[in-house]
Amino acid sequence: MQECSMKGENLSCLRGERLLFRRLDLTLKSGAALHVAGPNGIGKSSLLRILAGLLTPYTGSVDRAGGIALLDERLALDEALRLSEALGFWARIDDSAASDAMEMLGLAPLGDVPVRYLSTGQRKRAAFARLLMQDAPIWLLDEPLNGLDADAARIVEKLASQHGEKGGICIVASHQAMQLRNARTLALEEYAP
Numbered sequence: 001m002q003e004c005s006m007k008g009e010n011l012s013c014l015r016g017e018r019l020l021f022r023r024l025d026l027t028l029k030s031g032a033a034l035h036v037a038g039p040n041g042i043g044k045s046s047l048l049r050i051l052a053g054l055l056t057p058y059t060g061s062v063d064r065a066g067g068i069a070l071l072d073e074r075l076a077l078d079e080a081l082r083l084s085e086a087l088g089f090w091a092r093i094d095d096s097a098a099s100d101a102m103e104m105l106g107l108a109p110l111g112d113v114p115v116r117y118l119s120t121g122q123r124k125r126a127a128f129a130r131l132l133m134q135d136a137p138i139w140l141l142d143e144p145l146n147g148l149d150a151d152a153a154r155i156v157e158k159l160a161s162q163h164g165e166k167g168g169i170c171i172v173a174s175h176q177a178m179q180l181r182n183a184r185t186l187a188l189e190e191y192a193p
C-alpha cells in the first residue's frame with residue numbers, strides 16, 4: 001500500500017452559531033489508528049468531514065497524502081438495483097471486483113436482493129464492502145459498528161486492524177468502544193470551548 005499521512009493543525013469547527021471544538025492538532029502516519037470519542041453532538045462527524053475535505057474548518061488546515069474512503073450513514077448505492085449490481089456499478093468505477101468484498105462481509109448470499117430490502121446491518125455491511133473496493137489508504141469511519149450484530153462487528157474490527165497492518169490509516173468516530181490495533185483515543189470534549 002502507498003505511504004499515507006494525515007495532519008490537522010489548529011483545527012476548529014463552527015456549526016451554525018456554535019463553536020464545537022478548537023485548537024485541535026493531529027498527525028497520523030502509515031499504519032496509525034485513531035478513535036475519535038465523545039458524546040452525541042460533540043462534533044465527531046464534523047471532524048471526519050473536515051478531514052475528508054467535505055467541510056471547511058473555521059480555523060486551521062488539513063494536509064493529507066493518499067486517497068480517502070469515508071464510511072458514514074449515507075449509503076451510496078442505488079436502492080432499485082440488486083446488491084451485486086449496485087456494488088458492481090462502483091466496481092467498474094474503482095476498477096475492482098465486488099465479489100471479494102461481498103464475500104468478506106458475508107454478503108454473497110444477498111447478491112440478488114434489491115438494496116431497498118436490506119436490513120440496517122446488511123446496509124452497513126454493504127457500505128463497508130464499497131469501502132473495501134475503493135482500496136484507499138486512508139479510512140474515515142463514522143460509527144462503523146452502528147447496526148451491526150456481534151459477528152459483523154468482529155469482522156469490521158478485524159478488517160480495520162488488517163488495514164493498519166498493511167500500512168493504512170484508520171480514523172474512527174464512535175461513541176462505542178472498538179477493538180482497533182494500536183489505536184490512540186482522541187477525546188473530543190477536551191477540545192470544546
Ligand SMILES: Nc1ncnc2c1ncn2[C@@H]1O[C@H](COP(=O)(O)OP(=O)(O)OP(=O)(O)O)[C@@H](O)[C@H]1O
Nearest residue numbers: 015016020038039040041042043044045046047175
Ligand atoms: N449543517 C449544520 N448546521 C448547523 N449545525 C449543524 C450542522 N450539522 C451538524 N450540526 C450540529 O453540530 C453538532 C455536532 O454534530 P456532529 O454530527 O458532528 O456530532 P457527533 O459528535 O458526530 O454526534 P453523534 O454522536 O450524535 O453522531 C450538533 O449539535 C449538530 O446539531
